[in-house]
Amino acid sequence: MLQTLVVKIGTSSLTQPANGLLALATIATLVEVLSSLRQRGYRIVLVSSGAVGVGCARLGMTERPRTIALKQAVAAVGQGRLIRIYDDFFTSLQQPIAQVLLTRSDLVQRNSYLNVERTFQQLLQLGVIPIVNENDTVAVDELKFGDNDTLSALVANLVRADWLFLLTDVDRLYSADPRSDPDAQPISRISRIEQLKELQVKIGDRGSRWGTGGMTTKIAAAQIAVGAGVRTVITDGRHPRNLEKILQGEAIGTQFEPQPRPASARKRWIAHGLIPTGTLYLDDGAVKAIRNAGRSLLATGIVRVEGEFQSQEAVLLRDRSGLEIARGIVNYHSTELQQIKGQQSDAIATILGYPGAETVVHRDNLVLS
Structure with a gap:
């Protein structure tokens, strides 16, 4: 070849x-x-x-x-x-x-x-x-x-x-x-x-x-x-x-x-083509689910949101210590995530007043660092 x-x-x-x-x-x-x-x-x-x-x-x-x-x-x-x-x-x-x-x-x-x-x-x-x-x-x-x-x-x-x-x-x-x-x-x-x-x-x-x-x-x-x-x-x-x-x-x-x-x-495009516009800090359970099981990121696993970004923009995913573990395309804008971080997926519609995506970052749009 x-x-x-x-x-x-x-x-x-x-x-x-x-x-x-x-x-x-x-x-x-x-x-x-x-x-x-x-x-x-x-x-x-x-x-x-x-x-x-x-x-x-x-x-x-x-x-x-x-x-x-x-x-x-x-x-x-x-x-x-x-x-x-x-x-x-x-x-x-x-x-x-x-x-x-x-x-x-x-x-x-x-x-x-x-x-x-x-x-x-x-x-x-x-x-x-x-x-x-x-x-x-x-x-x-x-x-x-x-x-x-x-x-x-x-x-x-x-x-x-x-x-x-x-x-x-x-x-x-x-x-x-x-x-x-x-x-x-x-x-x-x-x-x-x-x-x-x-x-x-x-x-x-x-x-x-x-x-x-x-x-x-x-x-x-x-x-x-x-x-x-x-x-x-x-x-x-x-x-x-x-x-x-x-x-x-x-x-x-x-x-x-x-x-x-x-x-x-x-x-490859997500990992290296996009410029991350924000950062999501995750709890230990979310980090383990993403790293070891290849799971999507749910709102319940987010402990902190940094930066201002729109839905479908790239974000960094970090653990509590600040170590980058992944990056991906987010399904919510930063204002929404500030409201739903740490919450169960079935509570999102009630908190926001309208239905939203079940995942914050779907595993198909997520790349490990």
Whole structure:
């Protein structure tokens, strides 16, 4: 069966750190490697940062823009230039590409999510390499991915990828920042996300002066991806040929072992496509029923409601201590839940004055964390 690879390369790998200009040799090598893998039967999606960085260089700016309006204008300048460079390199190897610009709203609405999914599948069937970036020109703050690490993890979930490669400016995950701590220890394999807490990993917030992500966002992206059944690797973006070596079994970078993939496409969308707008805190009985028996959530199991949300929006489900246990689509809005929390289902109609759903979150719309 053909394997699908999502490769994310960050601004720190695409550009020269001193001046933000494109590192053309790195891009050329990456294009050669991806084209070769495509010829060998792999399905490839490239998530590429760099539009803002390229735009800054084109406009002679020495710092990344701070305001949203300026960033969007600079991204508009840089995106066309970036995709042209990719097209020139890929065309020289007879490899067709496509530009796909996404905002978070494209994945929040179920219909648009399915449309995006179908577009990706059609492109991959045609042998095209989609080049994906956030549509910085139109994205608004509340509907932004925030960084391309998160975007790449969500795309990996969307296309049901086998591998997600996060190419960055370090060769793997370390117990501390190796650029400032000589005692930092390399970490080669993570079988459980919880290991990161056990190892007390110290991670930086920023990758470079030209980028938006740091190791924090990469670990968060890995958590999304492995939860969707995608094996994830953090490795050095300056050496793209490592992709081939890793696929051949070499222990390069840090690998995150995947968890079982959710069987339902709808549940993958609930888990990773939606943005939770509220939180429900549950008693021990409800937590046990959901975790161990796969039951729906009833009003009687809710002890606290946080946030304002409408019916059919996504919410987080947490135990009394605040640990996230699941997320799902709720059948009531927050005002109603404040009235019926802790109550038996047969009392709902009397309390609200009208009949409501028996379940607060039905098990078909609920995904364990």
